[in-house]
Amino acid sequence: MRETPTYRIPLGILLLFVGIIIYSVIIARYAPGIMGDWPTWLQTIIYLTLGVVWLLPLKRFLIWMETGSWSPPKG
Numbered sequence: 001m002r003e004t005p006t007y008r009i010p011l012g013i014l015l016l017f018v019g020i021i022i023y024s025v026i027i028a029r030y031a032p033g034i035m036g037d038w039p040t041w042l043q044t045i046i047y048l049t050l051g052v053v054w055l056l057p058l059k060r061f062l063i064w065m066e067t068g069s070w071s072p073p074k075g
Contacts, residue, residue, distance in 0.1 A: 012065035016058075023054055 027050055035043055064070050 006068075008065050008068060012061065016061065020054065 031047070031050070035046060038046075060070050063072055067073060
């Protein structure tokens, strides 16, 4: 366990917050114009997918916040 404070955790939280805001604004701005006339069931599937896809790079980002390395610790 880490004994000294590190800048990575507050910076990571701030970057994550800003990233989620930017991602959600982009989706909210452009997705309705692209798929506004599509069937509701298809829009639901796409919005659910877009709501989960931002989680894909999150594991490595959280590893970086804790360890300072982008890859998982060995062992």
